[in-house]
Amino acid sequence: xxxxxxxxxxxxxxxxGRTRRRTRWSSVSHVDQIAIGALVAVTxxxxxxxxxxxxxxxxxxxTSLVHPFHGFVFGTDEVGRDVFxxxxxxxxxxxxxxxxxxxxxxxxxxxxxxxxxxxxGWIDNVLMRIxxxxxxxxxxxxxxxxxAALGPSLSHTLIAVMIVWWPFYARIVRGEVRALAAxxxxxxxxxxxxxxxxxxxxxxxxxxxxxxxxxxxLDVGNLVLTLAALSFxxxxxxxxxxxxxxxxxxxxxxxxxxxxxxxxxxxxxxxxALVSNLAGDGLRDLIGDR
Amino acid sequence: MTQFVLKRxxxxxxxxxxxxxxxxxxxxxxxxxxxxxxxxGNASKAMIAAEKHKLGYDKPxxxxxxxxxxxxxxxxxxxxxxxxxxxxTDLGQYLPATLELTLFALVVAVVLGGLMGIATAAxxxxxxxxxxxxxxxxxxxxxxxxxxxxxxxxRKLGWLPATGRSSVANVPTGPTGLLTVDGLLHGRLDVVxxxxxxxxLPGLCVGIGPAMSIGRVLRSSLVxxxxxxxxxxxxxxxxxxSVVLLRHAVRNSLGPALSMTGLQVGLMFAGVVVIExxxxxxxxxxxxxxxxxxxxxxxxxxxxxxxGAGYVIVNAVIDVLQAAADPRIAL
Numbered sequence: 001x002x003x004x005x006x007x008x009x010x011x012x013x014x015x016x017g018r019t020r021r022r023t024r025w026s027s028v029s030h031v032d033q034i035a036i037g038a039l040v041a042v043t044x045x046x047x048x049x050x051x052x053x054x055x056x057x058x059x060x061x062x063t064s065l066v067h068p069f070h071g072f073v074f075g076t077d078e079v080g081r082d083v084f085x086x087x088x089x090x091x092x093x094x095x096x097x098x099x100x101x102x103x104x105x106x107x108x109x110x111x112x113x114x115x116x117x118x119x120x121g122w123i124d125n126v127l128m129r130i131x132x133x134x135x136x137x138x139x140x141x142x143x144x145x146x147x148a149a150l151g152p153s154l155s156h157t158l159i160a161v162m163i164v165w166w167p168f169y170a171r172i173v174r175g176e177v178r179a180l181a182a183x184x185x186x187x188x189x190x191x192x193x194x195x196x197x198x199x200x201x202x203x204x205x206x207x208x209x210x211x212x213x214x215x216x217x218l219d220v221g222n223l224v225l226t227l228a229a230l231s232f233x234x235x236x237x238x239x240x241x242x243x244x245x246x247x248x249x250x251x252x253x254x255x256x257x258x259x260x261x262x263x264x265x266x267x268x269x270x271x272x273a274l275v276s277n278l279a280g281d282g283l284r285d286l287i288g289d290r
Numbered sequence: 291m292t293q294f295v296l297k298r299x300x301x302x303x304x305x306x307x308x309x310x311x312x313x314x315x316x317x318x319x320x321x322x323x324x325x326x327x328x329x330x331g332n333a334s335k336a337m338i339a340a341e342k343h344k345l346g347y348d349k350p351x352x353x354x355x356x357x358x359x360x361x362x363x364x365x366x367x368x369x370x371x372x373x374x375x376x377x378x379t380d381l382g383q384y385l386p387a388t389l390e391l392t393l394f395a396l397v398v399a400v401v402l403g404g405l406m407g408i409a410t411a412a413x414x415x416x417x418x419x420x421x422x423x424x425x426x427x428x429x430x431x432x433x434x435x436x437x438x439x440x441x442x443x444x445r446k447l448g449w450l451p452a453t454g455r456s457s458v459a460n461v462p463t464g465p466t467g468l469l470t471v472d473g474l475l476h477g478r479l480d481v482v483x484x485x486x487x488x489x490x491l492p493g494l495c496v497g498i499g500p501a502m503s504i505g506r507v508l509r510s511s512l513v514x515x516x517x518x519x520x521x522x523x524x525x526x527x528x529x530x531x532s533v534v535l536l537r538h539a540v541r542n543s544l545g546p547a548l549s550m551t552g553l554q555v556g557l558m559f560a561g562v563v564v565i566e567x568x569x570x571x572x573x574x575x576x577x578x579x580x581x582x583x584x585x586x587x588x589x590x591x592x593x594x595x596x597x598g599a600g601y602v603i604v605n606a607v608i609d610v611l612q613a614a615a616d617p618r619i620a621l
Contacts, residue, residue: 142598
């Protein structure tokens, strides 16, 4: 049975379609352009950190508690480690961790949302009730409980955050898929004999991508902050590891006299979250319509 | 309306059961065996088996869960492995401090968010700069705000204290446990002002992030309302723009901001845990932090249950309030 697949309406081809308004780089504000550029730069930086960091992140590089700009840009901490190098490594950990969690959230949530939206009926009902239940619980608090149960470590923290981060995406993908499923061309595809799986993957999933990408890009900033807070609470990698939240927490006793020890890692988190928030706004304008 | 309230209550109970189930499962996942932890390393096999039987750990999982829920309904949150006291007693001691801080932060978030949403809904020169400033405030981790606040207002200016809830020697032990309220009830104005000074910095640090989120939602909702026909009519009547905005538009735009406030309460609980550590605030957060390294899971389970239940109940109440304000929601 070799029926040709029905023509996919142009609107569904997303941003690659010909009829769709071309989104132009110049239509995005300068601030957002800079932010998107900075985001790309941060990603590159995170990858090459081990080669560009001036000093080791875990071994002393000089005398302890040197003021910033006295040989060390961000000064040194209580055991003489270079704060700048540690912040660089911390940015790398935070950023890669945030990307990993977002990716898993989109994957798990997307899969559940797609199955629920494409299947409909009782499957949809059950999956969405579970999603709703998770959505109505406070994510960060639940994450703390999960890490506390498994024992503090970076991988456990990531698992914990992944567990609380998917429901949002399930909801979005499911909503998009349900809206698409009611459209005539989907009915045409079904009549043409397109199988369930192919229908879901080829005809429903692409329609959910723009909304998901926009949501995810606006979400990274929140995630960076949540991960930093958990790390601050001691729910991350153990002691010498350079994590921004944990560095700030351990630097607290030095706050009044050697302010740079806790402040610099905090500024690192601020930088990362701000860049992702601005870039998220920019991507929303770039991808359009929402 | 009654039907909506009943439905919402049923959903709330279901979510609370899921919360309890989650904590219950996590408890079984903990590497520390509570029976071993209680009896110590020298306990004989027979003693452990007897204790397990006494605590009901040899029953099927479902029966254990039912027992667990029954215990929760009687206020039994099990024993803390660290303090060797019932978790419920510990929480009762630490809860008022956290409650006072959270309530204060909530007021900060709502007032600041409201002002910000209304101020930015109007377009004016420099609103682009304002956007970056506000986004920076929303992107700052709460511990950075706390640290900078301490450096500025405590170290540099000496205006505000940096640690604890109170520096008055004999604080009234009053009915509520909230120092500001108890101070007022006992007519001790010195306690009230002192407690307030201690609240300002941590409250701001917890409240600023949520305030930004509330403000952003209120702003976009306001911008939409300002495009509606009835607003055009109000303008056509010759009313001043400020009157149109404040008297006609704000009320109809509050819905999304209100649900955002409910969602932010969850983030604020997490923020409180962090901020309590910075300011040595003797609340639930500090209790959590001290419990984590000792793998005192019953304590953390108690905190999760109390904060989680608080969050679920607050959001249910907000939903009902919204339906009362806008009957279309209940349909």
